[in-house]
Amino acid sequence: MAEGRLQDRVAVITGAGQGIGLAYAERFLAEGAKVVVAELSEERAASAMESLAGMGDALFVRTDISDPDSAEACATAAKDAFGSLDILLNNAAIYHDIDNADASYEYLQKIFSVNQHGTWLMSRAAAPYMVEQRRGRIINQSSGAAYSYMFPPMDEFHGLGNFSYSITKWGIVGLTKFMAAQLGQYNITVNCIAPGVTMTEATKKVVPEMFIGGMTAMTAMKQTLEPEDLAGAAVFFASDDAKFCTGQTLVIDGGLSMPA
Numbered sequence: 001m002a003e004g005r006l007q008d009r010v011a012v013i014t015g016a017g018q019g020i021g022l023a024y025a026e027r028f029l030a031e032g033a034k035v036v037v038a039e040l041s042e043e044r045a046a047s048a049m050e051s052l053a054g055m056g057d058a059l060f061v062r063t064d065i066s067d068p069d070s071a072e073a074c075a076t077a078a079k080d081a082f083g084s085l086d087i088l089l090n091n092a093a094i095y096h097d098i099d100n101a102d103a104s105y106e107y108l109q110k111i112f113s114v115n116q117h118g119t120w121l122m123s124r125a126a127a128p129y130m131v132e133q134r135r136g137r138i139i140n141q142s143s144g145a146a147y148s149y150m151f152p153p154m155d156e157f158h159g160l161g162n163f164s165y166s167i168t169k170w171g172i173v174g175l176t177k178f179m180a181a182q183l184g185q186y187n188i189t190v191n192c193i194a195p196g197v198t199m200t201e202a203t204k205k206v207v208p209e210m211f212i213g214g215m216t217a218m219t220a221m222k223q224t225l226e227p228e229d230l231a232g233a234a235v236f237f238a239s240d241d242a243k244f245c246t247g248q249t250l251v252i253d254g255g256l257s258m259p260a
């Protein structure tokens, strides 16, 4: 059997219990990687592990990316189970369960603690293993929301919003560059994917249907994105083909925003 593009690489994929993270896990297994499903929800993870059964080496490690100890334990578990930690795909975020109407400071902190700081905590936990082996790939997940400043408020709230989701996703673009600059000397690349509206359960719950239609009509491709449509880019960033590509954000949104 031909080898996959990620043959025997060990990949930690956060938030792989459903949606885009699960699609990444499926594709990484198909490419020969060994996958750690680093997921907070045991229920989502159980269902994901069922659908990944028979596809290759997959291990569920219950992980809260916003908890430093949990992040460290996840990285250690990957190394202990599979012998290395080659790829970290920072996909998890509060998205499905987000409350866009909550503009409080406390809620802003909560979203930051997962979406932004969780990405940093997981990267901090994985980096020493990658530095030691002088090889690693970190892939962060931003969002087209980082570039969509002009959306009108979705409710009757007339104060200043906290822009929690969009701001954390903007922050991920910057974090990618800082991490790339520091870790390049160890043969570790750090890149980022910024998907447009993707048809996951979370999107169906969070984004009004009319809005999805309007956004799709504004894209060049005039089609909605499916989670599987993002997986090829993640494989590229994780593979040897991308060995000199670092600090980059690839926007995959059917040509909606086309940022420079």
Ligand SMILES: NC(=O)c1ccc[n+]([C@@H]2O[C@H](COP(=O)([O-])OP(=O)(O)OC[C@H]3O[C@@H](n4cnc5c(N)ncnc54)[C@H](O)[C@@H]3O)[C@@H](O)[C@H]2O)c1
Binding pocket: 014, 015, 016, 017, 018, 019, 020, 021, 038, 039, 040, 041, 044, 063, 064, 065, 066, 091, 092, 093, 094, 095, 096, 097, 114, 118, 141, 142, 143, 144, 145, 194, 195, 196, 197, 198, 199, 200, 201, 202, 203
């Ligand atoms: N679906 C879209 O349209 C879209 C567009 C752009 C970016 N994104 C981003 O892509 C990623 C996945 O999107 P999705 O639609 O599959 O969302 P989702 O909410 O369905 O999946 C996120 C997963 O992360 C897990 N998670 C949440 N908090 C966690 C924590 N503290 N520790 C570990 N796991 C945690 C959730 O349980 C869930 O399984 C997210 O980062 C999201 O922001 C999604």
